[in-house]
Amino acid sequence: MTSSDSSHSTTAHRHWDEIWKTTGGRADWSTVDPWVADTIDLLRKRKVRDVLDLACGIGRHAVFLARSGFVCWAIDASDTAIDQSRAAAEEAGVDLDLRIGPMNRLPYPDDHFDYVLAYNAIYHGDRNAVRSHVREIHRVLRPGGLYQLTMLSRRNHHHGRGIEVGPGAFVQPEATDDKVHPHFYCDAAEMIAIHEPAALVRAHDEEHVAPGSFHWHCLFELPKGGGGLK
Numbered sequence: 001m002t003s004s005d006s007s008h009s010t011t012a013h014r015h016w017d018e019i020w021k022t023t024g025g026r027a028d029w030s031t032v033d034p035w036v037a038d039t040i041d042l043l044r045k046r047k048v049r050d051v052l053d054l055a056c057g058i059g060r061h062a063v064f065l066a067r068s069g070f071v072c073w074a075i076d077a078s079d080t081a082i083d084q085s086r087a088a089a090e091e092a093g094v095d096l097d098l099r100i101g102p103m104n105r106l107p108y109p110d111d112h113f114d115y116v117l118a119y120n121a122i123y124h125g126d127r128n129a130v131r132s133h134v135r136e137i138h139r140v141l142r143p144g145g146l147y148q149l150t151m152l153s154r155r156n157h158h159h160g161r162g163i164e165v166g167p168g169a170f171v172q173p174e175a176t177d178d179k180v181h182p183h184f185y186c187d188a189a190e191m192i193a194i195h196e197p198a199a200l201v202r203a204h205d206e207e208h209v210a211p212g213s214f215h216w217h218c219l220f221e222l223p224k225g226g227g228g229l230k
């Protein structure tokens with residue numbers, strides 16, 4: 001089914017704000033993903049210093065990055081996520097610059113970070129919203145900067161379910177999770193196209209905990225001469 005309403009964008013943080021209020025909701029998001037941990041050696045080799053955890057949730061990766069010696073900023077649109085991240089940073093004894101805000105209007109100057117992480121983040125919204133999230137990543141990254149993120153794969157079992165609110169974007173009105181908000185799904189060609197002119201360094205399509213929950217895991221690099229997505 002296709003809807004003519006093109007106003008759908010990023011509203012999923014409302015769902016996540018409720019999840020982050022519960023102990024059970026936080027439990028699944030408290031440990032560092034090994035794929036993120038495995039990137040640390042590359043970041044050190046590249047002499048990365050300033051890093052951003054975009055849509056950081058309760059701060060599992062931001063705290064890990066700060067503990068690993070990087071200067072870490074983190075942002076999320078959920079107030080509760082940022083409260084929880086602050087508590088996690090205090091407990092770990094690390095400094096984080098924490099902000100509440102949306103992915104499509106980041107409160108950072110141009111060319112500010114060497115690396116951006118966006119784990120299960122930028123696909124919240126329709127294709128236009130996703131492009132606006134990528135545009136902001138490109139803006140705040142330095143030329144030659146790296147970014148690592150997940151995107152929803154078209155192999156994901158939720159692709160095609162519910163109402164298509166834009167090309168590749170679906171809302172499931174009956175869902176009991178964040179799928180009541182728009183989510184964007186892409187194949188490899190589209191995933192690469194959305195991030196141009198960044199170069200794809202590597203990607204794989206990985207099933208997360210739930211059977212059929214395929215996500216692209218990708219690492220991109222901005223051109224050294226600058227000129228990210230405008």
Ligand SMILES: C[S@@+](CC[C@H](N)C(=O)[O-])C[C@H]1O[C@@H](n2cnc3c(N)ncnc32)[C@H](O)[C@@H]1O
Nearest residue numbers: 010013016055056057076077078102103119120
């Ligand atoms: C699936 S959780 C992932 C959290 C974190 N990246 C992690 O891996 O633990 C998605 C997060 O994206 C945030 N989010 C969703 N839409 C957002 C938006 N438009 N701007 C900023 N944050 C958003 C939610 O509040 C939530 O914390």
